[in-house]
Amino acid sequence: MTGRNTKTKRALLAALNSSNIPMSVSELVKKLHVNKTTIYRELASFIEEGSISEVDFSDGQKRYELTPDGHHHHAVCMDCKAVVELEIEPIIKKLEQNVIKQSGFMLRKHQIEFFGVCRDCA
Amino acid sequence: MTGRNTKTKRALLAALNSSNIPMSVSELVKKLHVNKTTIYRELASFIEEGSISEVDFSDGQKRYELTPDGHHHHAVCMDCKAVVELEIEPIIKKLEQNVIKQSGFMLRKHQIEFFGVCRDCA
DNA sequence: TTGACAAATGCAACTCTGTTGCATTAACTT
DNA sequence: AAGTTAATGCAACAGAGTTGCATTTGTCAA
Numbered sequence: 063m064t065g066r067n068t069k070t071k072r073a074l075l076a077a078l079n080s081s082n083i084p085m086s087v088s089e090l091v092k093k094l095h096v097n098k099t100t101i102y103r104e105l106a107s108f109i110e111e112g113s114i115s116e117v118d119f120s121d122g123q124k125r126y127e128l129t130p131d132g133h134h135h136h137a138v139c140m141d142c143k144a145v146v147e148l149e150i151e152p153i154i155k156k157l158e159q160n161v162i163k164q165s166g167f168m169l170r171k172h173q174i175e176f177f178g179v180c181r182d183c184a
Numbered sequence: 185m186t187g188r189n190t191k192t193k194r195a196l197l198a199a200l201n202s203s204n205i206p207m208s209v210s211e212l213v214k215k216l217h218v219n220k221t222t223i224y225r226e227l228a229s230f231i232e233e234g235s236i237s238e239v240d241f242s243d244g245q246k247r248y249e250l251t252p253d254g255h256h257h258h259a260v261c262m263d264c265k266a267v268v269e270l271e272i273e274p275i276i277k278k279l280e281q282n283v284i285k286q287s288g289f290m291l292r293k294h295q296i297e298f299f300g301v302c303r304d305c306a
Numbered sequence: 307t308t309g310a311c312a313a314a315t316g317c318a319a320c321t322c323t324g325t326t327g328c329a330t331t332a333a334c335t336t
Numbered sequence: 337a338a339g340t341t342a343a344t345g346c347a348a349c350a351g352a353g354t355t356g357c358a359t360t361t362g363t364c365a366a
Binding site: 116118120124137139140146148149150153154156157158160161164165166167168169170171172173174175176177178179180181184 | 242246259261262270271272278279288289290291294295299300303306
């Protein structure tokens with residue numbers, strides 16, 4: 063942990079650790095009773111150091127999750143909002159090579175999420 | 185075009201047609217001098233009929249583009265904001281099959297964008 | 307252990323995206 | 337040309353995210 067070891071930082075990491083789905087800032091504020099400004103600032107520093115990642119389900123608010131083992135991808139149920147973690151690293155690696163070849167870009171990050179209806183809701 | 189053939193709808197389609205990159209609502213408002221409520225409503229109806237698609241570069245505002253040939257994917261330069269269209273349909277198809285097998289989800293849509301630095305900016 | 311300094315936090319005010327209800331305008335029908 | 341109703345504008349609002357500044361708290365040196 064960068065900087066001071068505060069109660070709030072520990073609580074933030076514990077909350078994300080105990081959740082099986084990425085959490086939004088409003089959820090974190092409600093759960094931790096900490097000012098949203100503080101949440102945003104701590105998230106930014108954890109993201110910079112790499113231990114937390116931002117995920118965007120394109121619903122108007124970003125979500126956050128612990129990433130001890132690096133970047134994840136998800137399938138999100140549009141009905142019950144369940145989130146399933148995917149194991150698609152190899153094919154994504156191949157996809158990135160393809161994108162680099164086509165665009166000439168130096169890739170920094172990507173945003174890959176899938177949306178649909180889970181088996182329970184179908 | 186669904187509904188009435190209005191000046192605003194024609195102007196909206198023309199603006200998107202003349203732009204080589206997806207446009208945000210604030211850009212469309214500035215360019216067309218039309219109320220943002222109207223823009224949002226017309227975009228929604230064009231999106232429903234399929235002729236316009238929403239793309240999300242995760243920077244706090246959605247963008248819109250004509251999609252006469254269906255869904256696109258992009259590489260976005262984090263420096264100069266250039267947008268390159270990608271041809272990655274076949275590998276995406278394979279990726280989706282993989283996701284369906286892993287998650288059991290009925291897939292409805294996905295969000296796949298790449299971010300990096302273009303050749304000019306590197 | 308205490309005191310000082312700097313980092314962390316809270317608070318209020320703000321910006322921006324996107325939404326809603328309602329009154330007005332304009333496109334289509336006959 | 338007149339009536340119907342979709343389309344538009346406007347004002348007010350909700351929610352995410354940001355900023356400046358005052359206050360609190362963790363850390364470290366004495």
